[in-house]
Structures are given as structure tokens and as C-alpha cells.
Amino acid sequence: MLILIHSETNQRTIAQNLGRSEYSYYFVLKEYRPVLERLGRVVEVSDPDTEVDALYLDAQARGEDCVFLSFSPPHRTPVHLACPTLPVFAWEFSTIPNEPFDGEPRNDWRTVLKACGAAITHSSYTVDAVHAAMGAEYPIVAVPAPVWDRFAARGSALKTEVPPKQFRLRLKGLLVDSRQLDLRAFGPAHLRRGKGIDFAAPVQERELLLDGVVYSSVFNPCDGRKNWEDMLSAFCVSFREVEDATLVLKLTHFDAEEALTDLLHHLYKNQPYRCRIVLIHGYLADADYEQLVQATRYVVNTSYGEGQCLPLMEFMSCGKPAVAPRTTAMIDYLDADNAFLIDSTDELTAWPHDPRKAFRTLRYITDWASLCRAYRASYAVAKNDAVRYRQMSEHAVASLQTFCSQAMAEQRLRGFFTQLAAARAAAVAEAPPA
Structure with a gap:
């Protein structure tokens, strides 16, 4: 079987595309590739319009099955190709776009999903949303990016070492430490003392020392879905008098000033606090990410x-x-044994690529008081209950193995491709003679 794959962001463009629309599809493609290579011969294409059908026709001439996996949301998935095409997409809202807008018929995802005949996504939540729009029989499978094997192996290696009391990381980029920065530079205009940070300065190698109870989050701060404002404010309130609580925010965005400016203002607004906030904008090598x-x-x-x-x-x-809410895709792998769950309520919102900003779907709002309780409870376990922490850690590893291991991904994809091949064969057999 020939499996063609493509994402708009690739290895050459990922650095300048961090934080831009759909950049994360490249990381999903990278995680899928080793599994796909167990199922067939994989070719990554740069230009679907010029490459896919030529490769498909060659495969047909050899009698080889061929499929094109477009790692993209449906409204950016080509539907004009002769090659069977499947969108591989992520989605985190209660409904899929089910009406055309902005002059683009593909913005009604039902049009694309019908043309493709099947799809791949990453959670049961999205499968349910697609079935609600397309019918319960529509062929779609949930296959999360299979990251477990790589990161569980790292976790096992880390457990064999005696954990140090202090961790030393090296990075290239900007490092902001709430304990070392005059935050008045990011307050109201009448209080500011100079610029605070020179965003145009050459990138330098920096060192970061971490100790105490460390909470970490990795996200694009310009993605309005991430709700880092609640994460930060609840942390500052929950640990206002706690010096050994640290929140590390690893930011993924191509523009340091755009990524940091609003965050820095929020660091100022949430004062006073004795806890520590660290912002990292820059590259972490694998060894330092592991640290x-x-x-x-x-x-x-x-x-x-x-x-x-x-x-x-x-x-x-x-x-x-x-420490997270059990909503959307997270329903599949979070529970009370591997997480301190945050309560949430739903509210109306718009699909993110809809310029009309019309309310057509739901998102899930964090209960701020519940977040504070989760922070305090998790801190108490980290400090005082080593047995429970170890049990939660072990359950996290086991839960994610079930959710996103390569073995699970291979099993689901192999079964799905077999199902689609059988459906195509049945359709050919039932077709009237030409």
C-alpha cells in the first residue's frame, strides 16, 4: 500500500510557522509517520496538486492500493484529486462547521467529508461531533498522535536516575523570571520604568535553575483557546505566600514580543505573589526539554x-x-486517578476560522475557584503524600499507553484501512457493468 502524506507546515517552514494557523499538524504528521510505515510505503509530498495524482496513477498501474492523508482541517483539504483522500484533523468544539461562509464551500465541512467519504481524527469527542452532522454510519476513526512510546521511554530513563534537588536547563532565546524582572515596566503607562526587555537583542544562550514544586504548560499564548489568563491568575492567588511553587510557561510562537507582551502585563497585574513564574520563549534541545x-x-x-x-x-x-479540565479530547485520557480535575461550564462561541464570529458551537469555561482548589490539592500531594503522587504518576503512564501508543494507533489504522478497502471492493462489485 502506498500512503501519501502532507501538511502545509513542514520541516523547512516549522520555525517561522510556530504559532500560526494549523502549525501543529506538522507535529502530528511526524508522530504518525513511524506507524504508517508499518502499514505501507510512505511518501511525503510537498505539492499535492502536482504530485498526488501522478503517484496514485503509478500505483494503480502496479495494482497497488494508494491513499492520500491530508494533515489539515477539512476546509483546507483538497477534494478535487483522483486519489482517495482522507483529512486527518483535530477539533475541539461541540459541532463541526455545517454551513458555507466567506465564499468557500469547503467551510461547510459536510461537503468535504462527503466528498472524501471517510476521515481520521484524534478523539471520541470529535467522532461524536462528526456523526451528529454526517450520520452514525459515517466512516471516521479516532487515532491520537502516538507520542506515548517516545515519552514513556524518556520517563523510564529518568526514573533510573536519582532526582536532583535542583534542575539546570539551557536554552536559546528569551527567559523571563518573575523574581529577576522589574515588572513595573509592564504596568500602566504612568508607572513604567523603561522598556523592561529588549526584544530586538540577539538570541543568547541562557541558563535556568528550577527547584521546588514545578508546574509546567506548553502552549501558543496567541491562541485564544488556551485561556492562560486563568492559569496564571489562579496560580498567583493560590500560591501568593508559597515561595517553592513555580509555574513554567514554555511558549511556542514565532514572534517573541507578540508572545510575551500580554503575559508580562498579567504578571504585573497579579502582584503581589511570592511564588515564581518563569516564561520561556526559545528553543529547548531534547536533553533540556527532558530536564x-x-x-x-x-x-x-x-x-x-x-x-x-x-x-x-x-x-x-x-x-x-x-491539573486540567476533563472536556473535549481530554475526556479520553483524564480521570481522577491521573489528574486534579477542574470543573467547567459550557458557553456559546464561534468556530475559530469563521470571520462572521457567529455563535454556532460550544466551548468550555474554566471554573476559576475549582482551578484554585486543584492547585492547592496538587501541591499538598506533592509535598506530603508521596504514595498518592506515585500512584497518580503510574496511572498517567498507563492511561496514555491505552490512549496514544504506537501499538494502539497501528491497530486502529490497520482496521480502518481494511474497512475502507472492503467498502470500496463492495462498491465496485455492486456497480453496474459499463
Whole structure:
């Protein structure tokens, strides 16, 4: 079987595309690839319009099955190709776009899903949303990005070492430490003392020392779905008098000033606090990312919804319990044994790519008081209940193995491709003679 794959962001463009629309599809493609290579011959294409059908026709001439996996949301998935095409997409809202807008018929995802005949997504929540729009018999399978094997292996290696009391990380980029920065530079205009940070300065290698109870989160601060404002304010209030509580925010965005400016203002607004807030904008080599994971006691998510949330899955695969809401894709892998769950309520919102901003779907709002309780309870466990923390850590690893291991992904994809091949064969057999 020939499996063609494509995402609009690729290895050459990922650096300048961090934080831009749909950039994370490249990371999903990378995680899928080793599994797809067990199922067939994989070719990554740069230009679907010029490459896919030529490769498909060659495969047909050899009698080889061929499928094109477009790692993209349906409204950016081509529907004009002769090659069978499947969108591989993430989605975190209660309904899929079911009406055309902005002059683009593909914005009605039903049009694309009908043309493709099947799809791949990453959670049971999205499968349910698609079935609500397309009917319960529509062929769609939930296959999360299979990150477990790589990160569980890292977690096992870390457990064999004696954990140090202090962790040392090196990074290239901007490092903001609430204990070392005059935050008045980011307050109201009449209080500001200079610029505070020179965003145009050359990138330098920096060192970060972490200790105490560390909470970490990895996200794009310009993505309005991430709701980092609640994450930060609740942390500052919950640990206002706690010096050994640290929140590390690893920011993924191509523009440091755009990524940091609003966050810095919120650091100012939430004063006073004795806890520590660290912002990282820059590159972490694998060894230093592993050090961040090892230093972390809890991974945090306070988003309005997730299509799957790769960083949350990665940290949990390493045995780090979560502080997070059990909504959207997170329903599939969070529970009270591997996370301190945050309450939430739903509210009307718009599909993110709809310029009309018309209310057509739901997102999930964090209960701020519940978040504060989760922070305090998790801190108490980290400090005083080593047995429960170890049990939560072990359950996180086991839960994520069931959710996003390569073995699970291979099983689901193999079964799905077999199902589609059987449906195509049946359709050909039932077709009237030409």
C-alpha cells in the first residue's frame, strides 16, 4: 500500500510557522509517520496538486492500493484529486462547521467529508461531533498522535536516575523570571520604568535553575483557546505566600514580543505573589526539554477545549499527573486517578476560522475557584503524600499507553484501512457493468 502524506507546515517552514494557523499538524504528521510505515510505503509530498495524482496513477498501474492523508482541517483539504483522500484533523468544539461562509464551500465541512467519504481524527469527542452532522454510519476513526512510546521511554530513563534537588536547563532565546524582572515596566503607562526587555537583542544562550514544586504548560499564548489568563491568575492567588511553587510557561510562537507582551502585563497585574513564574520563549534541545519534564511535578491545561493536546499527552506519558479540565479530547485520557480535575461550564462561541464570529458551537469555561482548589490539592500531594503522587504518576503512564501508543494507533489504522478497502471492493462489485 502506498500512503501519501502532507501538511502545509513542514520541516523547512516549522520555525517561522510556530504559532500560526494549523502549525501543529506538522507535529502530528511526524508522530504518525513511524506507524504508517508499518502499514505501507510512505511518501511525503510537498505539492499535492502536482504530485498526488501522478503517484496514485503509478500505483494503480502496479495494482497497488494508494491513499492520500491530508494533515489539515477539512476546509483546507483538497477534494478535487483522483486519489482517495482522507483529512486527518483535530477539533475541539461541540459541532463541526455545517454551513458555507466567506465564499468557500469547503467551510461547510459536510461537503468535504462527503466528498472524501471517510476521515481520521484524534478523539471520541470529535467522532461524536462528526456523526451528529454526517450520520452514525459515517466512516471516521479516532487515532491520537502516538507520542506515548517516545515519552514513556524518556520517563523510564529518568526514573533510573536519582532526582536532583535542583534542575539546570539551557536554552536559546528569551527567559523571563518573575523574581529577576522589574515588572513595573509592564504596568500602566504612568508607572513604567523603561522598556523592561529588549526584544530586538540577539538570541543568547541562557541558563535556568528550577527547584521546588514545578508546574509546567506548553502552549501558543496567541491562541485564544488556551485561556492562560486563568492559569496564571489562579496560580498567583493560590500560591501568593508559597515561595517553592513555580509555574513554567514554555511558549511556542514565532514572534517573541507578540508572545510575551500580554503575559508580562498579567504578571504585573497579579502582584503581589511570592511564588515564581518563569516564561520561556526559545528553543529547548531534547536533553533540556527532558530536564524540564523531569523537573515538573504537574502539567497544567486550562484551555477552552482541545483536539488532543500534544504537550499534555507528552508530559503525562512521562508520568506527570495533570491539573486540567476533563472536556473535549481530554475526556479520553483524564480521570481522577491521573489528574486534579477542574470543573467547567459550557458557553456559546464561534468556530475559530469563521470571520462572521457567529455563535454556532460550544466551548468550555474554566471554573476559576475549582482551578484554585486543584492547585492547592496538587501541591499538598506533592509535598506530603508521596504514595498518592506515585500512584497518580503510574496511572498517567498507563492511561496514555491505552490512549496514544504506537501499538494502539497501528491497530486502529490497520482496521480502518481494511474497512475502507472492503467498502470500496463492495462498491465496485455492486456497480453496474459499463
